[in-house]
Amino acid sequence: MVAISAAMDTAREAALLVRARGTSSAQHEEAFNEVFEAFRKPVLALCLHLTGSRTEAEDAAQDVFLVVFQGLARFRGESRVSTWIYRIAIRTAFRTKARRPKTEPLVVDPPGPASDPALDHEKSRQLRTALGRLSADHRTVLALFSLDGLSHIEIASTLGIPEGTVWSRLHLARKKLAAELRSVGY
Amino acid sequence: MNGCEGFEIAIEMRLHGAADADASERLNAHLATCSACRKFETDARRMEDSMRSDTENLVRQVDWKRLRARVRQIKVANWSLPAGLLLSLFGFLAAFFIGASFARKGGLTWRQLTSFAPSLGVLLFSVALFIVALFVYSLKKSAARIREARKAEESPDGLLAYCRKELEEQIRRLRLGWLVPVGAAPLLFMTAWNAHRAQLPGVLLVVTDAILPLFFIGLGLHGRFVLRPRLQRELEELS
Numbered sequence: 161m162v163a164i165s166a167a168m169d170t171a172r173e174a175a176l177l178v179r180a181r182g183t184s185s186a187q188h189e190e191a192f193n194e195v196f197e198a199f200r201k202p203v204l205a206l207c208l209h210l211t212g213s214r215t216e217a218e219d220a221a222q223d224v225f226l227v228v229f230q231g232l233a234r235f236r237g238e239s240r241v242s243t244w245i246y247r248i249a250i251r252t253a254f255r256t257k258a259r260r261p262k263t264e265p266l267v268v269d270p271p272g273p274a275s276d277p278a279l280d281h282e283k284s285r286q287l288r289t290a291l292g293r294l295s296a297d298h299r300t301v302l303a304l305f306s307l308d309g310l311s312h313i314e315i316a317s318t319l320g321i322p323e324g325t326v327w328s329r330l331h332l333a334r335k336k337l338a339a340e341l342r343s344v345g346y
Numbered sequence: 347m348n349g350c351e352g353f354e355i356a357i358e359m360r361l362h363g364a365a366d367a368d369a370s371e372r373l374n375a376h377l378a379t380c381s382a383c384r385k386f387e388t389d390a391r392r393m394e395d396s397m398r399s400d401t402e403n404l405v406r407q408v409d410w411k412r413l414r415a416r417v418r419q420i421k422v423a424n425w426s427l428p429a430g431l432l433l434s435l436f437g438f439l440a441a442f443f444i445g446a447s448f449a450r451k452g453g454l455t456w457r458q459l460t461s462f463a464p465s466l467g468v469l470l471f472s473v474a475l476f477i478v479a480l481f482v483y484s485l486k487k488s489a490a491r492i493r494e495a496r497k498a499e500e501s502p503d504g505l506l507a508y509c510r511k512e513l514e515e516q517i518r519r520l521r522l523g524w525l526v527p528v529g530a531a532p533l534l535f536m537t538a539w540n541a542h543r544a545q546l547p548g549v550l551l552v553v554t555d556a557i558l559p560l561f562f563i564g565l566g567l568h569g570r571f572v573l574r575p576r577l578q579r580e581l582e583e584l585s
Contacts, residue, residue: 200410205401214404218413225417258509284400287393305362306397312364327364331355338389 168198173241180232192229195241200225202307203249209303210253212292220256224249239317242310246318250300283346290340298333305330350376350383357387361394433561435473513581520574526566530559 168176180191203224207217227248235244291299304315316323356373359365365373377384494508 196414200413201401201405204405204408208401208404209397214407217404218408222413222417225414229417255509283396284403287396287400302393302397306394306401308398312359312362327355327358330358331351334358334390334393337393341393 168242170240174237176241177232177235177237180235188233191232192225195228195232195245196225199228199242199245202310203245205307206246206249206303207253207256209288209291209306210250210296210299211257212288216256217253220249220253223252223256227252240314243314243318246304246310250318254296286341286344286346289344290337290346293340294333294336297329298336301326301329302333302337350380350386353377353380353383354386357383357390361387361390435477510581513577517574517577517581520569520577523566523569523574526569527563528566530562530566533559 176191176194179187179194182188182191200221204217204221207220207224208214211217211220224245228245235241291302294302300319301315304310304318305312312326313323316326319326321329353373353376356365356369360370360373377387
């Protein structure tokens, strides 16, 4: 399994911010390209878990990078770049999800050409349905922990909660997800 | 709540690399005797693996070039309004200076210029005043909206209500959009009439002077027939 890395070391982040604040548009563009390459997969993964739909995840990811592009030069560095981007991603994903008609089933996307056989698709559908039944807080904490390279300290900072609360929230979310998975026959 | 809750949290911590050697050893000793915690650990790993493989399938399917191109397109679209306003302002200035230069060369009498310049001057001043007022207003409004949005994001319900309110406000603003083409059409007519009366070298002057009214007419029609129906649909879905 190829892990989706959510990390970017602090030195690289600092260099990136210098370029983003540079006067030339080429530097700005280069910084954005680097952010896009580093965060496109984790941002999409996060959006997928939070919206429960592939098309909405793509739309949300697109909006996230638009906000990042517009705000990167003005980012003051009070938190890590990753924390800032994940906060935007969470906000955007929930906004995208809130716009979905209530009557629409949670998962309607057909399997893509590269997806695994029908059984895997069914499992994936059940997982997203179960995740969709959780509260926003629980879904967010599970989605963030499923990204590789994101420490519990960064997750706490992203969510704006104490480090200890992260573990108890994850534990509670895991229990609820297990119960929901059982109810959908996973 | 059962007595194993502390160990279950320790399992989560170890799964994410946050448990030290001592805690891990204590956990192993407990796992050797507790089948419920062993099951919890297996289930937790399985759920993490499922979530990861689910996203990896998606990541493989996404057309990243298209996604990046869409971001670029929206970036360009965001610049179209200020660019349009700037172009219009430039058109006005060009019209004014062309008229003045003709007056200096004697190609235009002062009477002819005065029949044309006041309407231009008043329009130019009004547009400049409008832009400044709009800028100050939007700064104040944005600050208030950012504060409101942050508050709304504290809960999904709050966020939903905020989205609905935003949409309603945008639709209300667009309802007044018919004023834009209705206001711009006489301007367009006045420009053409004044240019004709003053016998100015028509094409260039009318083209430069007509940019602003035409831009506003386009803006008004776009709001009425494209933006408003889309926002109405979104609001219906949210309701």
